[in-house]
Amino acid sequence: MDIKTYIESGILELYVAGALSEKENEEVYALMLQHPEILQEVLEIEAAIIKLTSATSRGNNNHILQNIKQVLNFNNKDTKVISIAKPKYNWVTYTGWAASIILAAGVFWTVNQNNKLQSEIQVAETKQLLLETQIANSKNSLEEANTLITVLRDDNITRIPLAGQGSFANTYAKVYWDKTAQRIFIDGAGLPEPPEGKVYQVWSLTLNPLTPTSLGTIDDFKTDANKIFEIKNVNQSEAFGITLEPAGGSETPTMEQLYTLGVV
Known part of the structure; x- marks a missing residue:
């Protein structure tokens, strides 16, 4: 024109x-x-x-x-x-x-x-x-709710409670592991809101030897009302942990900021 x-x-x-x-x-x-x-x-x-x-x-x-x-x-x-x-x-x-x-x-x-x-x-x-x-938000929320209901009712889903660690003993979380779809759902309702400039990072662990693998950060923790997050997991996980890391995540977990941990 x-x-x-x-x-x-x-x-x-x-x-x-x-x-x-x-x-x-x-x-x-x-x-x-x-x-x-x-x-x-x-x-x-x-x-x-x-x-x-x-x-x-x-x-x-x-x-x-x-x-x-x-x-x-x-x-x-x-x-x-x-x-x-x-x-x-x-x-x-x-x-x-x-x-x-x-x-x-x-x-x-x-x-x-x-x-x-x-x-x-x-x-x-x-x-x-x-x-x-x-x-659109209502439609997405309805679809997410239906997905969560299906996961919670599926007997093939592995449920792993994550207990609070050290100074964060009063915190908790849950992992719902759908091995068939190679994904997990993190229920982070028991975690406090992260401070400014910090994010929660989820780790898949193998125990012998102890090897952590990052599954990613939860960047929308503050804005998600349900505090339930879907994350891809293709690992043969033996445990899951959640740490508090600087925005963008870390290559290795900061053990002093290990909030929750649970063994499969």
Whole structure:
């Protein structure tokens, strides 16, 4: 699309003046969102019109009135009778000036109405987007709930309680291991909210020799209301542990920050 040609076509002036159809208004609005040059041009057109109406407002008309009095030979002391046969002023000039004010006022009103309509459209679009997001979240939550119910009721799922360790003896978690699907579900309801800049990291352990393998970090712990997290696990795990690590995770577990541990 040639932006310059589109701007020079005059359609943006018609848009600002409210002279386009509803479909054409929507098309221009969509292009404004896509092309900053078009949006800037619309803003400049509106600013020019507003400046015109401000320049012809009542507060700035005193000098015009004085000019009219001067042309008509009026003053504060006496009044002269002007011959109708030989007028000393041009009615066409002042009629055109008045018409310009009326036109500018009409355009200014149209701009305000157009801005109001655009605001209403934006509010409606925002509400629609919010509703769609809520519906999508509800759908995802329902699917997650159905998945969890299936896991909890499956006799082939291995359940491993993770007990609190050391200074974190009052914490706990649970692991539900679906070996067939090679995944685990971490129930972290017994873990406190991690401090700023820290995340929980889940480890798969083999005991002889003791070898930890990271299964990843729980980055959305604070925002997840259910505190249940699905994690891929392809390891032949003999135990699971959860440590508190710096954001981004660690290559090896920080044993001083081992919150929970449980053997399969």
